[in-house]
Amino acid sequence: MQSYDLIIREANLFGVGEGLDLAAAGGKIARIGKKLPETGKTEIQAKGKLVIPGFVESHTHLDKSFTAVDEDTPNLEEAYGIFTRYLDKIPAGGMVEDIKARSRRVLDWELAAGATAVKSHVLVCPQWGMDSFRAIQELKAEYKGRLDLYNIVQWTAETDGAFRAAAQAGEIDFIAGYPLFTPDPMGEIDRLFALAQAYNLPLDLHIDEHDRPDVSCFLRVLQRTREYHMEGRVACGHVTALNAVDDETARRAIEECAQLRVNIITLPSCNMFLMGRQDHQPIRRGITRVDEFRRAGVNVSVASDNIRDPYRPFGNGDLLEEALFAAQVLQYGTGEQLEWVMEMVTCNPAKNTLLTDHGLREGCAADLAVLDAPTAKEAIISQSARLFVLKEGKVVAKNGVLVS
Numbered sequence: 187m188q189s190y191d192l193i194i195r196e197a198n199l200f201g202v203g204e205g206l207d208l209a210a211a212g213g214k215i216a217r218i219g220k221k222l223p224e225t226g227k228t229e230i231q232a233k234g235k236l237v238i239p240g241f242v243e244s245h246t247h248l249d250k251s252f253t254a255v256d257e258d259t260p261n262l263e264e265a266y267g268i269f270t271r272y273l274d275k276i277p278a279g280g281m282v283e284d285i286k287a288r289s290r291r292v293l294d295w296e297l298a299a300g301a302t303a304v305k306s307h308v309l310v311c312p313q314w315g316m317d318s319f320r321a322i323q324e325l326k327a328e329y330k331g332r333l334d335l336y337n338i339v340q341w342t343a344e345t346d347g348a349f350r351a352a353a354q355a356g357e358i359d360f361i362a363g364y365p366l367f368t369p370d371p372m373g374e375i376d377r378l379f380a381l382a383q384a385y386n387l388p389l390d391l392h393i394d395e396h397d398r399p400d401v402s403c404f405l406r407v408l409q410r411t412r413e414y415h416m417e418g419r420v421a422c423g424h425v426t427a428l429n430a431v432d433d434e435t436a437r438r439a440i441e442e443c444a445q446l447r448v449n450i451i452t453l454p455s456c457n458m459f460l461m462g463r464q465d466h467q468p469i470r471r472g473i474t475r476v477d478e479f480r481r482a483g484v485n486v487s488v489a490s491d492n493i494r495d496p497y498r499p500f501g502n503g504d505l506l507e508e509a510l511f512a513a514q515v516l517q518y519g520t521g522e523q524l525e526w527v528m529e530m531v532t533c534n535p536a537k538n539t540l541l542t543d544h545g546l547r548e549g550c551a552a553d554l555a556v557l558d559a560p561t562a563k564e565a566i567i568s569q570s571a572r573l574f575v576l577k578e579g580k581v582v583a584k585n586g587v588l589v590s
């Protein structure tokens with residue numbers, strides 16, 4: 187009788203069916219079916235438990251995490267100063283190790299909470315140049331086999347040579363962009379698309395993260411996506427300003443976004459904390475038009491964004507926690523709606539990360555989490571325990587604790 191590396195028995199497979207066995211071999215899902223007769227070298231009894239494809243954290247800033255240790259942030263204007271004062275205290279030559287140590291804390295949380303892939307923005311700044319890129323590259327190797335790490339690297343004129351060398355060497359996964367933080371946002375968007383074309387790389391941009399009625403960056407990104415034929419290979423994070431424009435402008439932009447398969451990443455916990463600060467009652471929620479995007483067929487994901495840094499003092503690197511927060515802000519409470527939310531932290535971010543083997547299908551990577559709840563609704567509401575996290579069919583965390 188054939189034996190598999192792993193069989194999970196009688197599980198509720200998210201989006202597939204209930205009471206099913208899932209077998210894995212060679213790191214992949216080999217078979218799904220009722221009462222498989224074969225045996226597994228590892229067997230997990232999961233009757234009444236939900237099995238999901240691993241969480242995918244598709245927008246975070248590992249390199250900024252835990253940089254607000256000595257100071258509280260009284261307001262947003264002081265955040266960057268607090269960040270740079272933290273960096274000033276790092277001894278010369280110690281930056282890569284410092285970034286790695288802080289990033290590891292978040293990555294270990296993500297992993298224990300059920301994430302099997304993390305996509306992190308990589309800041310390039312005067313204090314550390316490309317050190318964060320180097321740190322994330324080293325962490326990629328360190329976490330290989332437990333969690334897949336993807337970088338989203340910022341281009342700057344000062345680091346042009348190093349950026350191009352890394353892109354040429356195939357070491358850059360996504361190009362980052364923050365057009366509103368540059369003197370010429372439209373020119374910056376154009377530059378980013380030209381760079382993406384030159385190296386055949388996807389884009390993951392911070393777009394219109396404010397609450398003024400102006401979505402000109404988003405519209406420019408849509409236009410350039412069409413011109414550069416980058417359908418499906420562009421992700422826009424935030425787009426909070428879409429809340430401030432009129433419904434007709436928003437409708438047209440959302441329709442075009444759907445046509446061009448531009449991915450949207452919403453960051454509810456960070457947006458709720460940072461947006462609407464100039465509002466008097468009613469204070470806007472600050473997140474983009476998720477429901478309208480979703481209904482138009484746009485791929486929308488939920489992610490953490492900043493974790494315990496000067497921009498947001500909260501965050502546990504736990505996408506089930508982010509899912510609960512998102513559900514409350516989005517006013518999604520039915521079983522079906524909470525399944526959409528679960529998709530927004532699993533399959534949808536896998537799509538914006540361009541993962542082709544993520545999912546509960548034969549042939550996909552056996553990157554899974556077993557949750558102590560029968561349904562997505564129960565798992566999100568009860569913040570269920572993560573009984574097992576599996577990477578390529580191997581148990582990497584159990585009951586929230588990493589397996590060494």
Ligand SMILES: [Zn+2]
Pocket residue numbers: 245246247307392423491492
């Ligand atoms: Zn961000």
